[in-house]
Amino acid sequence: AGGGMMSGIGGMLVSGMAMGTGSALGHRAVDAVLGSRHPEPAAATEAAQQLVAEKAPCSEQAKAFADCMSWASGDMGACQQYFDAMQQCRLNRSNLGGNPSQLLPSELVDRCIGSRIWILLRGDKEIVGTLKGFDVYVNMVLEDVIEYEITPEGKQETRLSQILLNGNNIALLVPGGKPEGVV
Amino acid sequence: MFKGGQKKDNALDLSKLVDKTVRVKLAGGREVEGVLKGFDQLLNLVLDESTEFLRDAEDPLRVTDETRTLGLVVCRGTSVTLVAPTAGTEEIANPFIQPEEEA
Numbered sequence: 001a002g003g004g005m006m007s008g009i010g011g012m013l014v015s016g017m018a019m020g021t022g023s024a025l026g027h028r029a030v031d032a033v034l035g036s037r038h039p040e041p042a043a044a045t046e047a048a049q050q051l052v053a054e055k056a057p058c059s060e061q062a063k064a065f066a067d068c069m070s071w072a073s074g075d076m077g078a079c080q081q082y083f084d085a086m087q088q089c090r091l092n093r094s095n096l097g098g099n100p101s102q103l104l105p106s107e108l109v110d111r112c113i114g115s116r117i118w119i120l121l122r123g124d125k126e127i128v129g130t131l132k133g134f135d136v137y138v139n140m141v142l143e144d145v146i147e148y149e150i151t152p153e154g155k156q157e158t159r160l161s162q163i164l165l166n167g168n169n170i171a172l173l174v175p176g177g178k179p180e181g182v183v
Numbered sequence: 184m185f186k187g188g189q190k191k192d193n194a195l196d197l198s199k200l201v202d203k204t205v206r207v208k209l210a211g212g213r214e215v216e217g218v219l220k221g222f223d224q225l226l227n228l229v230l231d232e233s234t235e236f237l238r239d240a241e242d243p244l245r246v247t248d249e250t251r252t253l254g255l256v257v258c259r260g261t262s263v264t265l266v267a268p269t270a271g272t273e274e275i276a277n278p279f280i281q282p283e284e285e286a
Contacts, residue, residue, distance in 0.1 A: 031198070102201055103221035103229045105257045120235075122211030122262055138259060171209045172235075173257040183237075183251050 030056075034090065041076045045069040048086065058089035109134060109173060116177030117142070121169045124150040128178045129163070138167040197222045200268055205230070207258055208265035212238055214246050215258065216269060226260030 033039045033047040048069075051062035065086045068079035076083065109117075112131050119127040119140070129142030145160040197219065206216045207228065217233025233253045239245040 102198075105221060105223055105227035105229050105260075108221070108229055108255070108257055120213065122209065122213070167259075168261075169211075170259045171211060171213050171262040172215065172253070172259070174253050175255060175257075179254075 034087065038076075041069065041074045044076070044083065045074065058086055061086035061089045108175065109138070112173075112175040115175065118174040118176070118178040119165065119170055120172040120174070122171045123169070126178070127163075127165060132162075134167075138170055138173075140165045140167065140170075193224075193226075195266065197228075197266070200266070204269045206265075206267050206269055206272070207263060209258065209262045210264055211262070212244060212246075215253065215256070217253075217256065219266075220255075223260070226263050226266075228258040228260070228263065228266070229255070230258060231255050 030047045030050055033043045039047070045066055048062040048066040050056075052059045052066060056062075061082070065079055065082035068082045069076075072078035109131075113133060115131065116128065117131045117140075119129075119142075121127070126148040127142065127145060128148070129145035132141040132143055134140045141162070141164055143162050145163050147158040147160060149156045149158070200219050201221070203219060204216060205219045206214065207230065208214050214236040215230065215233050216236070217230030219228060220231045221229035231254075233256050234250040235253055236246045237249040237251060239247055
């Protein structure tokens with residue numbers, strides 16, 4: 001996808017790609033424990049150790065917490081600041097894109113750059129075009145565009161060579177364009 | 184003071200709904216159902232095998248049973264008004280209908 005990848009969506013996509021796959025199941029269990037504000041100390045330590053073993057994101061903070069718990073014989077109170085630091089690190093990552101093993105919406109749109117995309121707007125208008133790029137607001141640059149409008153007379157088509165589509169009214173994006181024969 | 188989670192947590196934790204079928208209502212009246220594959224904090228969603236419920240031609244505010252297949256889609260978080268799992272959802276008779284009265 002060339003230059004389109006790094007620009008516009010800032011570091012979001014880069015971090016998303018860097019998170020990689022990891023261990024989906026392992027992360028769900030870890031998330032369950034560490035997702036709570038006051039997890040059971042032994043479980044929290046175990047979860048942190050798992051993050052370290054997997055070399056998962058935030059494993060540095062997880063190791064600091066696990067080491068502290070081992071030093072403090074499982075006293076959460078003594079290690080609260082390390083737990084907080086670990087949570088903050090994971091929070092920063094999760095704010096960027098949820099669970100690493102899932103598909104980020106922005107990633108999917110980015111993969112669509114260069115191909116046909118079908119955009120359904122909030123009202124009854126639809127746009128099909130080749131996606132050249134988009135920005136953080138999902139304003140989109142499209143080429144070879146067909147605009148579909150549902151008027152009292154029926155469906156109306158307009159062709160446009162290149163447009164900047166305002167992201168304000170976009171409801172749905174369908175990579176691949178509009179299939180033949182769909183209403 | 185230990186805050187634990189995010190400053191403003193989502194009321195619905197979408198990670199619980201990943202790989203489940205959800206119904207999404209969008210601003211402007213569109214309704215889509217599909218399998219939740221991904222999301223972000225801004226409520227942008229990735230739905231797979233999705234179908235759109237088409238609206239009544241006469242009454243654009245009502246949704247019919249007619250559908251069209253969309254497939255893998257992204258729902259813009261700025262347009263999402265409702266996300267609900269379909270499991271455990273059932274349609275009931277309209278509890279608000281009142282008999283028409285002569286003015």
